[in-house]
Amino acid sequence: MSYASVYQRSLTDPEGFWREQAEALPWFEPPKQILGRDDNGVWRWFAGGVTNTCYLALDRHLEAGRGDQTALIYDSPVTGQVRSFTFAELTDSVARVAGALAGLGVGKGDRVIVYMPMVPEAAIAMLACARIGAIHSVVFGGFAPPELATRIDDAAPKVILCGSCGIEFTNVIPYKPLVDEAIDLAEHKPAHTVVFQREQGRAVLDRPGDLDWDEWIDGAEPADCVPVDATDPLYILYTSGTTGKPKGVVRDNGGHAVALNYSMDAVYDVGPGDVFWAASDVGWVVGHSYIVYGPLIRGCTTVLFEGKPVRTPDAGVYWRVIQDHRVKCFFVAPTAFRAIKKEDPDCRLKARYDVSSLKYQFVAGERLDPPTYHWLEDHLRIPVIDHWWQTETGWPMCANLAGVELMETKPGSPTFPVPGYDLRIFDEQGHEVGPGVEGAVVIREPLPPGALPTVWGDHQRYHDAYWSQFEGFYFTGDEGYRDEDGYVFIMGRMDDVINVAGHRLSTGQMEEVLAEHPAVAECAVVGIADEDKGQIPLGLVLLKDGVNIAPEVLEQELTQSVRKAVGAFANFKRAVVVNRLPKTRSGKILRATLRKMIDRKPYTIPSTIDDPAIVSEIEVRLKERGVM
Numbered sequence: 001m002s003y004a005s006v007y008q009r010s011l012t013d014p015e016g017f018w019r020e021q022a023e024a025l026p027w028f029e030p031p032k033q034i035l036g037r038d039d040n041g042v043w044r045w046f047a048g049g050v051t052n053t054c055y056l057a058l059d060r061h062l063e064a065g066r067g068d069q070t071a072l073i074y075d076s077p078v079t080g081q082v083r084s085f086t087f088a089e090l091t092d093s094v095a096r097v098a099g100a101l102a103g104l105g106v107g108k109g110d111r112v113i114v115y116m117p118m119v120p121e122a123a124i125a126m127l128a129c130a131r132i133g134a135i136h137s138v139v140f141g142g143f144a145p146p147e148l149a150t151r152i153d154d155a156a157p158k159v160i161l162c163g164s165c166g167i168e169f170t171n172v173i174p175y176k177p178l179v180d181e182a183i184d185l186a187e188h189k190p191a192h193t194v195v196f197q198r199e200q201g202r203a204v205l206d207r208p209g210d211l212d213w214d215e216w217i218d219g220a221e222p223a224d225c226v227p228v229d230a231t232d233p234l235y236i237l238y239t240s241g242t243t244g245k246p247k248g249v250v251r252d253n254g255g256h257a258v259a260l261n262y263s264m265d266a267v268y269d270v271g272p273g274d275v276f277w278a279a280s281d282v283g284w285v286v287g288h289s290y291i292v293y294g295p296l297i298r299g300c301t302t303v304l305f306e307g308k309p310v311r312t313p314d315a316g317v318y319w320r321v322i323q324d325h326r327v328k329c330f331f332v333a334p335t336a337f338r339a340i341k342k343e344d345p346d347c348r349l350k351a352r353y354d355v356s357s358l359k360y361q362f363v364a365g366e367r368l369d370p371p372t373y374h375w376l377e378d379h380l381r382i383p384v385i386d387h388w389w390q391t392e393t394g395w396p397m398c399a400n401l402a403g404v405e406l407m408e409t410k411p412g413s414p415t416f417p418v419p420g421y422d423l424r425i426f427d428e429q430g431h432e433v434g435p436g437v438e439g440a441v442v443i444r445e446p447l448p449p450g451a452l453p454t455v456w457g458d459h460q461r462y463h464d465a466y467w468s469q470f471e472g473f474y475f476t477g478d479e480g481y482r483d484e485d486g487y488v489f490i491m492g493r494m495d496d497v498i499n500v501a502g503h504r505l506s507t508g509q510m511e512e513v514l515a516e517h518p519a520v521a522e523c524a525v526v527g528i529a530d531e532d533k534g535q536i537p538l539g540l541v542l543l544k545d546g547v548n549i550a551p552e553v554l555e556q557e558l559t560q561s562v563r564k565a566v567g568a569f570a571n572f573k574r575a576v577v578v579n580r581l582p583k584t585r586s587g588k589i590l591r592a593t594l595r596k597m598i599d600r601k602p603y604t605i606p607s608t609i610d611d612p613a614i615v616s617e618i619e620v621r622l623k624e625r626g627v628m
């Protein structure tokens, strides 16, 4: 079947289309309704269907006789370990952790926070929660204690599962003190912190409720899969929005499993037994969908990699992993290849390895810049597939469908919408724009299975953030255009979200941190283009009257504050003192105008601004400081 016919059918007969996809998975009880609205008026898929995501990812493969197939390969150049788990072994480990969780009183609907480095126990923890119907919320290990505390208060977990340390290149980062600090900061106090001890940095367990992972699971009764409704939540994953407070994206069980299973086939062209590798982190949506759930539900072997594209030990490590595990499909953020390209510009290290197993190279997480795209095409000589999606959708919205029909590509474009996504480009008034005209990228309701049905604990925010801009259309937050052939180009965010090395961050969150500095009267944080990381944050700071502080000292202090409050991965390193910030008469800082000016894009200065000269004043200042 052609892409065009599959796509058309998904829009003209969504219920028929997704019913068939749902039938590709076993259900404890089939859905009573394929598509309908819930009490909040939100479109929901597969209501009344009874399932269990852990069963779909593990047990069903045992029942199909594939218990001896490798399910997960842990490859960790930072510790020098490679370990494999068959589906039978993984099921066994997961059932034991699930039993241990149940032993702590964790049951269906209870929340568990997972704050772990890239070790198999992270995936085991997630699957164990799914097994007993508990809702996991994985927090990326790079987040500093205040961010973890915010998530603890919002999710109110009974238990936190953490690793004793993470390893960044050769740096051992103790996690337990970060968890303790976060719990001290949070109002909600989880009953237990279970620590998976790593020999690279063991934690001291000296607080009431602290448990040692090995002792905890020793002797625990393995737990069985608990039946859950398709619309019951599987997990909450916090993501950056416009304000400093992250949004808890909720994922359900049924729609998520059906969508991921479909995507493994249609988007990635992989089936049972194929080796799939997404080099991300379990703390991000890529890790949830394509390190843990997608590949396992599909019966693939997934690779869980604890390393970096470079210096672990060199820029050839990706090719080594592809060779050693016979990876068919590899998925990573473009920033990783930019790091490799810098160290190995001619991709010489690849020649040392046999990467003939690799059929597709997928990239996402940020815009694939044309130079990186061409570098990959030239050196890999396999389809290089840019695909676009976000935490909220949980799976790709635009992609060249390897499992359906590969279309010709255009550099800078993730090609066409994926079946299920009725994508439009709107102007500010909600009118569809013509080819080549940039606008808001929106999706017509209903969103396909897998997309978020609400924001945890704040349904109004779900409505306000995604559905209030254009009635009946989901606002992705991205801007872009379609060319005359219908190819979609995603150009960047319209809101105050920035993308640093494939990591999504809120500028509002960083502004809150800068504003707390005693010298700072006002500030704005904007994302500026960066060769390596795509974007990095830049702080524009207005000092309080009478304050005398050297700009370098201020920059250093603000850098430290952001590292402590948000995390080092935010890469906040630059702050420039300005005399005025451009504001509307109602006091709103014109961040979008600043962003465009700094990126040397055309911008207009709204008539409501106090003094239009402020923008050019800032431009001069930034040039003086070497930022532009």
Ligand code: COA
Binding pocket: 140, 141, 142, 143, 166, 168, 173, 279, 280, 281, 284, 286, 308, 309, 310, 332, 333, 335, 336, 339, 364, 365, 501, 502, 503, 533, 567, 568, 569, 570, 571
């Ligand atoms: N835990 C603790 N700290 C972390 C961390 C984690 N999980 N991830 C990053 N950091 C820290 C780094 O150690 C570094 O600290 P430093 O300033 O003290 O050196 C800082 O955050 C910045 O990290 P990063 O931006 O990642 O830069 P880097 O130089 O350490 O590494 C790359 C560069 C390209 C190797 C790295 O950015 C990378 O692998 N990017 C791919 C990102 C990705 O896969 N994103 C997926 C999203 S889908």
Ligand code: AMP
Binding pocket: 239, 284, 285, 363, 364, 365, 366, 367, 368, 386, 387, 388, 389, 390, 391, 392, 414, 476, 477, 478, 490, 491, 492, 493, 499, 502, 503, 504
């Ligand atoms: P996250 O929710 O962390 O996955 O980040 C999602 C955001 O990253 C999107 O809204 C886009 O702004 C950006 N993004 C992801 N993939 C792509 C892509 N292929 N091209 C351009 N931007 C992308």
